[in-house]
Amino acid sequence: MSQLTVDDVRELILEFMYSTHQKARGTRSTSVAISKIKTALKQKGLNEKQIVSNLDYLIQTEWILPERETYPIISGGRQITAQRVTYKISDKGIDHFAGASKFQKTHKVTGINITNIHGVTVVGDNNFVYNQYDALYRGLNLLDEEIRRSDQFSDEQKLNYRAEIETIKSQLAKPEPNRGILKSAWEGLKALATVGGVVGLFLQVKTLIEPLIK
Numbered sequence: 001m002s003q004l005t006v007d008d009v010r011e012l013i014l015e016f017m018y019s020t021h022q023k024a025r026g027t028r029s030t031s032v033a034i035s036k037i038k039t040a041l042k043q044k045g046l047n048e049k050q051i052v053s054n055l056d057y058l059i060q061t062e063w064i065l066p067e068r069e070t071y072p073i074i075s076g077g078r079q080i081t082a083q084r085v086t087y088k089i090s091d092k093g094i095d096h097f098a099g100a101s102k103f104q105k106t107h108k109v110t111g112i113n114i115t116n117i118h119g120v121t122v123v124g125d126n127n128f129v130y131n132q133y134d135a136l137y138r139g140l141n142l143l144d145e146e147i148r149r150s151d152q153f154s155d156e157q158k159l160n161y162r163a164e165i166e167t168i169k170s171q172l173a174k175p176e177p178n179r180g181i182l183k184s185a186w187e188g189l190k191a192l193a194t195v196g197g198v199v200g201l202f203l204q205v206k207t208l209i210e211p212l213i214k
Helices: 006-023 034-042 048-060 091-098 131-149 155-171 179-187 190-194 199-213
Strands: 064-075 078-089 120-122 128-130
Touching (some): 006 048, 006 064, 034 078, 048 064, 128 131, 131 155, 131 199, 179 199, 190 199
Antiparallel strands (some): 064 078, 120 128
16 A cells, blocks of 8 residues: 555545445434544555545545534533534535536536536636646646745746646646647746746646647
8 A cells, every 4th residue: 555645545535435425324424433434444554644644635625524513421520512523525525426417516617517518527616627637737736836835936926927827727628728828838837847845846747738738
């Protein structure tokens, strides 16, 4: 299991949570305690650190939702309130496995019903991308975020880089992105290859975009 990427680990966690949701016989049983998650995933070869850190990430990004239930207990002769936390897969996580549905929370993009378009994934609010470009789109989002947080660029430079990134992302809503537009926008980002702090993400994106601009 040491060869698993963090995305592989997150996928295993989501698969377990989705399976739990599908097998549930009542709404309460769609939600499970952390102990049950750990037990199930350790059987798949994951260690506790992998499970906890990646579960936390999936909660932060709202693929998994925590549910908190408070109840009274008697301690030291007096009543206090205790809390039980369980976890369930979110609508976003369910859609990841079940695919497009007219009932999805964000299934329309500026008046376009994307459930009528084969091979399209909703990314964030009111954005969509063809499935084969999903990894590139998400990589560009991470690169954009890293640029905005960096203190190595002026506000004007950040704005310019973001414009180039948005240009590339806009092409990924097409089944066949315009190579010329992609190549021109990518040229505007090549200076990032020498900037510490963002070069790692830049190289990841470079690997993903190169097949589209050759």
